[in-house]
Amino acid sequence: MKKTVLLALMAVVATTAVTAQDLEQRGDRRGPDPEKRIEHQVKRLDKKLNLTEEQKQQLTEFYQEFDKTQMARMEQMRQLEKKDREALDGKINSILTEDQKAKYAEMKEKEKEMWKEGREGFEPGKGFGPGRGHGPGRGHGGPGSMGGFERDMGE
DSSP: OHHHHHHHHHHHHHHHHHHHHHHHHHTOSSOSOHHHHHHHHHHHHHHHHOOOHHHHHHHHHHHHHHHHHHHHHHHHHHHHHHHHHHHHHHHHHHHSOHHHHHHHHHHHHHHHHHHHTTOTTOBTTTBSSTTOTTOTTSSSOOTTOOOHHHHHTTO
16 A cells, blocks of 8 residues: 555656646646646556556545645745745835836836736747747756756857
């Protein structure tokens, strides 16, 4: 039983990483429906491991629990990032002149509009054009991008 649980947890981690990488390469940020993804993962394991009905049910429960904890963790991270961004903005504004503050606020509003418009102009793996987003040359490991060392060495 312990081996089954350990195997299932290892499969969760491996499958989630592969699924996330797959989605990133396709540029699909929302991903598939969680229930469909879980069903696919369980079927995939069943095909390779010939699972019993009880094991399939347990795996489904494991994946559901994993998804819930991941969603909660992601929400916590979003909240922390929001708080950190607000603190950074406060620090930036504290050193700017009134004119600079107005320009900075305008810049931030334009960025917000760009994101609201559904990231128009976004190309997977390339971001929003040269020097923007998480595309090549940004060190994020996307298709065609160079890692930090190679980028810094000009290779």
